[in-house]
Amino acid sequence: MNSSEDFHRNENGWQNSVIIIPALLSGSTLVIVIVILWKAFWRKRVKGQEAGERAGDDQDGEWAVNVAGVYEDPLGAPDPILEKTQLPQGWMIRDRVVLCSGHFGPISQAVLVRDGEDRHEVVLKELSEKCSPGEVQDFIDLLKFYVKVCNHHSLVRMMWCQTEKMPMCLIMEAMTFGNLLMCLRESHQGGITDTQGAIFSISEQDVYSMASQVASGLEYLAGTHNLVHGYVAACNVLIHEDMSVRICGLGMASIQHRTGSVPARRAARVPVKWQSPERLKEPNVSEKSDVWSFGILLYEMVTLGAPPYPDVDPAKIPRYDIMTSCWQWEAIKRPSFTDLLKQLQNGSSSADGSNALRATDTLNWAHYLHVAGIPS
Template identity: 60%
Template sequence: MNSSEEFHRNENGWQNSVIIIPALLSGCTLVVVAIIVWRSVCNKVQRKESKEKTKGYLGDWAVNAAGVFENSLDAPDPVLEKRQLPAGWTLEHRAPLCDGHFGPISCGDLCRAGEDSQQVVVKEMSEHCSPGEVQDFIDLMKFYVQVCNHNNLVTMLWCQTTRRPPSIILKAMSYGNLLTVLRSSREVARTSEGGPPRITEKDVYSMALQVASGLEYLSGTHDLIHGYVAACNVLLHEDLSVQLCGLGLAAIQYRSGSVPLRRAAQVPLKWHSPERLKGADITEKSDVWSFGILLYELMTLGSPPYPDIEPSQLPSKLRKTFRMERPTLCGPQLSEVMSGCWQWEAPLRPCFTDLLKLLQNGQDQADRWTPLTPGDTLSWREYLSVAGIPT
């Protein structure tokens, strides 16, 4: 073979390589791109199916709220399905009340064509709730259905989990928050229908008996604690019937069997028992101590506990022999009940069954005529500061 033939053969081979290799590389690239596109399509389909599952229970809002509700519930819960707000019912004349733990709380009228409207309170869930708070809110709904079957516990009428936003519809108590009523009754005598009542020691016994009954039901029937027994967590009706609210800690305990320390720590220090200030577990007897604080609030028309002690100083100031002074117009029987609630050692405090007996025995001697007088002259802003309640 001469050199000319060999040159032409090598040149043809090189030309073939220049053509084949790029073709192979292009083919491989197309295959890789096809695989990437296929996997992307599959992922989109899976995400869509996941969203549809969530959407079926909580609606579009669940999908739009930054994915908070993803995988929170795969299917409608039969407990809540029975309590969904029926079609044809509407919430009208809404007015904001305050911001709750989960979101805004408002009042309004529950209306249905051809029927009288009913005043209600609506607790809504914010779209900014964390996944844990989402679960807590759903569990709170179930708690209302399964546990709150007592006259002195807040009553859930309906819930909404398929409309935006998820919400709980509660029976309204005409006077609303007890702490607000206590402080309002300082200034205004009941001169017209619907005004704040003039509260007597006899009234205090009546309200205290109802609160104790609700707490006995929680602790005795369900082995649950309230965790924040205070006037701000009691609702009052015009006939002076009361219902306990603020049951978030009890709802979590009902679900998990324990009280979350971080959530419990949000309760202001002045309603804590001594063992709770030391970081011990919260028990029924811790609620009993707080019940004594509630009695003080009632008898002073909403004064803050330990008015001469800064909240941050309470753990170091509170000692075995320290007690708040007996409120003005507080009879000896009720004073003894308060002292019993404030026994330093938790086992020495009465249980709620015993408290009911003590209150029932003392109510006949209670003053039913003399209106109570306030224990301080603090403004609302000053009250919050002295009580250690965040604003």
């Protein structure tokens, strides 16, 4: 996608050509030249839009960019929806550590401090100062999505935002253990170590608890907001040391909330082993395709992070019947998230909460990416 500076430079060049040409040409020749220039300009604009659709993913997924937007003053009058969620006076952002580069800018771990006493571990999603005007508006739209939709205990939530001064940022609560997939892999290798050095393990009952929380969040998205997640997987779940979890990776839901649909090209980029059969034929996302992916997530949890569809005897997987109900070939035969939530809550009462889940095989990250079908 061209930068705003390049866009205006190209636009100015086009305008200068239109001014000079009438002095040199006349009649039909002038009309032909203007048509050619206009088509060239329009093709450049369309390419910019396509580039926006191809932009890379980040922790919260891809966001479709308003490349044609014109926004004069991003720090102008406060948005009424975001005004009440601005970072309060007295709070300072300290100890930034960049985790990765996201679509809008750096994603960092940080600490919020007030009066040297109150402290909150947070994750910051910042807006780069080099972004285009359209990206500024997209970032503001993303913040509004968090305000309007992410009000469920199983969805990652925005604590505050900062839009009235630069850099603009989304401030989210941090989860102690971070990404669930990484925690499953640590458990696979012997246990999860917290910041104090204590070792945690995952039991069958923990799996039921975490799965119920995820199902509850997906039920909320589908039932309350008629939204899909689109990439239900362990890599899009965050976990705290008390085994509470939050769903992240809400990029497709945020696009659907804004536009009413998920771009087919975006939906098709989810690794195929997490996609339902109907999505492989036609990249449309639905609640039932999310249910299929939820079955894959259950498999990830009970195998402590193994890639889907390896050579594993199904009889050795706990509560395999719940997974198979998610993997009904015909979408209409799959349960809803409400049904799954009831099954998981019923099964939890008899689940083993004393013994840690164990895995006898070893996991190699490069091998995982290969078997899971995820580009390295």
